[in-house]
Amino acid sequence: MGASVLKSVLLHLAIIGVLVGTASFHTSPPTVMEVTLNKAMPEAENAVSAVTVDQKMVEQKIAELKRKEDDKKRAEDKRIRDLERRASDARKQREAEDRRIKKLERERRAKEKETAQAQAQAKKARAIEQKEREKAQQAEKQKEQAELAAKAAAEKRKAEEEALKKAEDDRKREELAAKKRAEAAEEARQKALQEQMLQEQLATEQAARNKIRQQQVGTEVDKYKALIMARIQQNLLIDEKMKNQQCRVNIRLGFNGLVTQVKSLGGDKLVCEAALRAVRMADTLPVSKDKDVFEQLKNINLTIKPQF
Numbered sequence: 001m002g003a004s005v006l007k008s009v010l011l012h013l014a015i016i017g018v019l020v021g022t023a024s025f026h027t028s029p030p031t032v033m034e035v036t037l038n039k040a041m042p043e044a045e046n047a048v049s050a051v052t053v054d055q056k057m058v059e060q061k062i063a064e065l066k067r068k069e070d071d072k073k074r075a076e077d078k079r080i081r082d083l084e085r086r087a088s089d090a091r092k093q094r095e096a097e098d099r100r101i102k103k104l105e106r107e108r109r110a111k112e113k114e115t116a117q118a119q120a121q122a123k124k125a126r127a128i129e130q131k132e133r134e135k136a137q138q139a140e141k142q143k144e145q146a147e148l149a150a151k152a153a154a155e156k157r158k159a160e161e162e163a164l165k166k167a168e169d170d171r172k173r174e175e176l177a178a179k180k181r182a183e184a185a186e187e188a189r190q191k192a193l194q195e196q197m198l199q200e201q202l203a204t205e206q207a208a209r210n211k212i213r214q215q216q217v218g219t220e221v222d223k224y225k226a227l228i229m230a231r232i233q234q235n236l237l238i239d240e241k242m243k244n245q246q247c248r249v250n251i252r253l254g255f256n257g258l259v260t261q262v263k264s265l266g267g268d269k270l271v272c273e274a275a276l277r278a279v280r281m282a283d284t285l286p287v288s289k290d291k292d293v294f295e296q297l298k299n300i301n302l303t304i305k306p307q308f
Contacts, residue, residue, distance in 0.1 A: 213292070220293040227286040229302060235278035238306040239270060246305040247272035251279060253298050257287040265301060275304040 228251070247267030252260045262279045264272040279285075287297055 217290070217292045217296065220288050220290060221296045224286055224288050224293065224297055225300065225302070228297075228300075229304075231282050231285055232275065232278045232302070232304060233307060235281040236304065236306060237274050237277070238308065239274075240308075242268065242271050242274065242306040243308055245271045246303055247275045248301060248303050249275050249279065250299070250301050251285070253285060253287055253300075255287070255294065255298075257284040259283060259285060267304075271304060271306060274306070278304075 245268035248265040249262060249272070250265055251262050254260050259279055259282065262276055264276060266272075287294055
């Protein structure tokens with residue numbers, strides 16, 4: 001009887017172990033229930049009582065274990081579902097993140113492409129703008145050059161016009177001056193001609209007067225020479241040895257006829273001595289008060305010939 005109870009208990013325990021083992025590989029090992037047999041009870045009563053008690057306890061324990069196992073299974077299922085849900089959520093999040101990253105990558109590439117296109121367009125626009133600016137600058141420069149050229153041409157034209165006007169004014173002034181000079185020259189020529197004619201007339205008259213004067217002076221000179229010769233002849237001491245002899249003497253006179261110097265210019269010695277002595281004896285000789293006549297008498301050369 002005791003062996004039967006023990007076998008029954010062991011059988012139940014085995015069943016519980018199998019149930020627990022087959023319930024979930026994640027569950028903890030089952031706890032073996034220890035059953036204490038009351039050895040003091042009578043064997044039959046104890047056996048029936050033990051079987052009844054053990055059966056209930058086993059059923060309760062099994063129910064409790066099954067409940068716990070169910071709870072654990074539900075918890076595990078819940079945990080697995082949570083894990084699967086979290087895994088699914090994570091996968092979904094990862095896929096969403098991948099999609100977001102791919103989208104961002106596409107957007108980045110599109111942005112880069114757009115930026116590159118924008119930069120290319122901006123570069124092209126800058127190049128066009130630079131070209132247009134250069135064209136504008138070139139046009140402005142050409143405009144300035146054209147304006148400067150036009151200004152220079154206008155200034156040159158103005159200068160040429162002024163030069164032409166000045167040349168024309170100068171020509172007119174020169175023509176007027178030339179006309180005045182011609183008129184003045186003609187007037188001067190006429191005046192000079194008249195002056196020349198007058199001078200010629202005066203010269204002719206002066207020549208005539210000079211000629212007359214020279215004739216008069218010559219006559220007076222000859223006259224006073226004759227008087228001087230007569231004075232010298234008066235004082236000349238002659239000798240037969242002097243016959244046909246002569247002496248040339250130079251006599252210098254003062255304004256009053258005073259003999260200031262007498263010297264022989266050559267001739268017969270006796271005649272020259274006599275002539276020099278006769279002049280010195282005369283002391284003063286006749287002279288004219290006429291200046292022109294006196295100028296020809298103040299230094300005269302005379303040829304003295306003794307008269308027999």
